[in-house]
Amino acid sequence: MDITINHYLTLSALLLCVGIYGLITRNNAFRVLMSIEVMLNAANLAFVTFAHYMDPLEVKGQIISLFVMAIAAAEAAIGLALLLLIYRNRLNIKMDSFTSMKW
Amino acid sequence: MELLSEFRHIPFLLLATASVVCSLGMIFNPNLVRAGFTLIGAFVAIAGLYFMLNANFVAISQILIYAVGIVLVIIFAIMLCSLKETVNDISNEEQDVNLDIHTRRVTALIVCAGLFALLVYVINSQDWNAIAVITGAEMHTTILEQFSRHYTEQIGNLMLSKYLIPFELISILLLLVLVGVIILSKKQLDTVEENKA
Structure with missing residues (x-):
């Protein structure tokens, strides 16, 4: 069996769908x-798959994935600061309880 | 790191299974702290996949930034808010009468399965070899043999020439995030002191 670009992209799609499932179903803000x-x-x-299979000379996809990592670190820092703030004020972190901005 | 091509599918299958199982474990593990630790397993497995794709620098960054940096900070934050109801959140969700959890799960499952089917259809209907010819990557193996050991150097050169502006913007963004997080935490400390006074 030869591993092609299709296998990597299918795995990427599967991980994306697992992430979306967790995002929709879980009520805990950390999850x-x-x-x-x-x-x-x-x-x-x-991104890394496309860099390997489509652009082996200039691996631009790897650079973009490094940028994504930096932005993910920033997002996690801000998200955790907000969550700890909400936890100190409300003493819970359920997504359903953050409704004060709902009209 | 170049593996024999006949045996290349074995590490791929192992790492792919590990990443998907650990991601599912992150969602379904009843204990929130353990869910965080399974997420580390998923990220390490994905780093192994990056090694297989000849992206050594990205793989090491993945382990350093994601597996050790981000997830450990998330676990620390979980431990800072570790009420019992927070740690065992899934069983509490099921007991919650106000939350229509089953409808939500079924809807999410349908949406995710549909999206996955669509993505798989798009991936398999595409002729990737033709696209590789257009992008000039058809001399795949020979170019890889020449360049696979110089990817880190290539990344460094591109980041300081072609991608210099995004690189500097990222550094400004990280500085702003640092200041923003301090402001968010500090304001709260002030109000706590006011409440005490």
């Missing part, structure tokens, strides 16, 4: 944050 990280990793895997 939602971790699901977002899984989705970002799926996108990164697709």
Whole structure:
């Protein structure tokens, strides 16, 4: 069996769908944050795959995946600061309880 | 790191299974802290896949930034808010009468299965070899043999020439995030002191 670009892209799609499932179903804000990280990793895997199979001279996809990692670190830092802030104010982190901005 | 091509599918299948199982474990593990630790397993497996794709620098960055940096910080944050109901969140969700959890799960399953089917259809209907010819990657193996050991150098050169502006923007973004996180935490400390006074 030969591993082609289709296998890597299918794995990336599967990880993306797992992340979306966690994002929709879980009510805990930490799990939602971790699901977002899984989705970002799926996108990164697709970028690196395309860099390997489509652009072996200038690996631009690898550079973009490094940028995605930096932005994911920023997103995790801000997200966790907000979550800890909400936890200190409300003493819970359920997604359903963050409804004060709903009209 | 160049593996024999006949045996190349074995590490791929192992790493792919590990990443998907660990991601599912992150979603379905009843204990929130353990869910965080399974996520580390998923990220390490994906780093192994990057090694197989000859992206050594990205693989090491994945382990350093994701597996050790981001996930450990998330686990610390989980431990800082570790109420019992927070740690065992899934069983609490099922007991919650106000939350229509089953409808939500079925809808999410349908959406995800549909999206996955669509993506697989698109991936398999595409003629990737023709696209590789257009992008000039058809001399795949020979070019790989020449360049696979110089990818880190290539990344460094491109980041300081062609991708210099995004690179600098990322550094500004990280600085802003640092300041923003400090402001978010500090404001809260002030109000706590006011409440005490």
